[in-house]
Amino acid sequence: MKKTYIVDGNSLLFRAYYSTAYTGNLMTTKEGIPTNAIFAFHNLIKKIKALLKEEDHLFVSFDTGKETFRKKEFGDYKAQRAPAPQELVCQMPIARELLDAMNICWDEKEGYEGDDLAGSMAKLAIERGEEVRLYTSDKDFLQLLDLSDNITCEILKKGLTETICYTKANLEELFGLRPDQIVDYKGIAGDSSDNYKGIKGVGDKTAMKLLKEHGHLEDIITYAKSHPENKTNQKFIESEKEALFFKSLATIYTDLDMNADFEKSQYRPYEKSKLSAFYRKYQMNHFISVINKMPGMIDDTTHQLSLFDDDLSFQEEKEIAKNRPTRIISSFSEISDPVGAFYLEANGENENTATLLSFLFATHNCIYQLPLKDAKADTSLSAFLADKNKRLAVYDYKSILVLLSRFSFIKLEGVSFDLLLATYLLNPDVGQRVDSLFLSYDISLNPDLNLAIQICSYTLDLKDKVEEELKKNGQEELFSKVELPLANI
Incomplete structure (x- = not known):
């Protein structure tokens, strides 16, 4: 049916x-x-x-x-x-x-x-x-x-x-x-939420009892008129007009x-373009991140410029990869541009138990990837990260420090920007989910590509924009002199 x-x-x-x-x-x-x-x-x-x-x-x-x-x-x-x-x-x-x-x-x-x-x-x-x-x-x-x-x-x-x-x-x-009998009950006992008065002196229990005995309000009134000597019946006789009025109104x-x-009202599936536009308008980033999992979703964005189109997102990611080719290196000494974003690739969501896989550094022209096996023998790595003049951008400074704490010879000193921390200052409601955070900047992470490389690359892309927002909001000093140093404690 x-x-x-x-x-x-x-x-x-x-x-x-x-x-x-x-x-x-x-x-x-x-x-x-x-x-x-x-x-x-x-x-x-x-x-x-x-x-x-x-x-x-x-x-x-x-x-x-x-x-x-x-x-x-x-x-x-x-x-x-x-x-x-x-x-x-x-x-x-x-x-x-x-x-x-x-x-x-x-x-x-x-x-x-x-x-x-x-x-x-x-x-x-x-x-x-x-x-x-x-x-x-x-x-x-x-x-x-x-x-x-x-x-x-x-x-x-x-x-x-x-x-x-x-x-x-x-x-x-x-x-x-x-x-x-629902409306009969309201005519008798009233309804405070709608301001129905009911019959004065007749409460819930009496109303229930009489309805069980007689059926409906009209039947109770008919019985009351044939037995007017009863006090309760007299109340029904006196309030007949009002009780019937409130029954009708209810x-x-x-x-x-x-x-x-x-x-x-016949069932219509969701349309991705309409729904994602609403989510973006009202900044419901969590819903954007799970939109493809909603049952009955039609992706009607194939021929439209939309950040939520899977094919376009993949093309954009490839274009970013094309602009910033990933180069596997054996030493950080191979990095010629000292300005960029630093990030760690790890297997696992908990930084205390995750397995470190590689060290990443994104510049405007390239993403450098140093595998863990080479990092252990790379003397230039510790010198690179310890340079306070580097002014590195990172994502989640505190978690990076936890991961690096396993290596006593590495000190990360040159951090001047943390995208996660800065975003939290600007908009605490975004939360700390990676996908939600980047979606708040209209960036959709591609699940088919290396997540760590995308985070590193986008962190560099967003750095100037987010720093400008901090400045506009008067939060620049709070970020650089209070919040960022506290992450290193």
């Missing part, structure tokens, strides 16, 4: 924001645009889209943020709620932009809430013979289970990872009510025309 997946966009976006904002340190771009909610929302949506088959549909509903028919009918609707924080509000249009980049259909309709769009889409999908899966953190959606036996509702629990799966069959056991509208959205 085909499936239609329906996501409550506002609900999940709010949950994504608050589950990542509690620390007080929001993830932002260099320009200060908050992206913490987008980051978490992206991961949720990606997990859902990964479930789809080609014949399935995926739709995300949103509120417009403007007045709805419920507000017109009840002026105090949600009036008690505090305004959403501005840091979240500014991410709402970005969430829609993200969905466009992910080739996912979304919509909003003036006068209605996202719930009404979701409910109408669910009803249409059922009429089309599809199974429906709802994703939300709003229990109002449970009423939609009454549309069919082929609907499931995944309610997010606290956080972003755990859900409770409700169906028409298990709702009464798990929640205490049938799907068709009912999700399911008759919007969603045919166009249904057609647009």
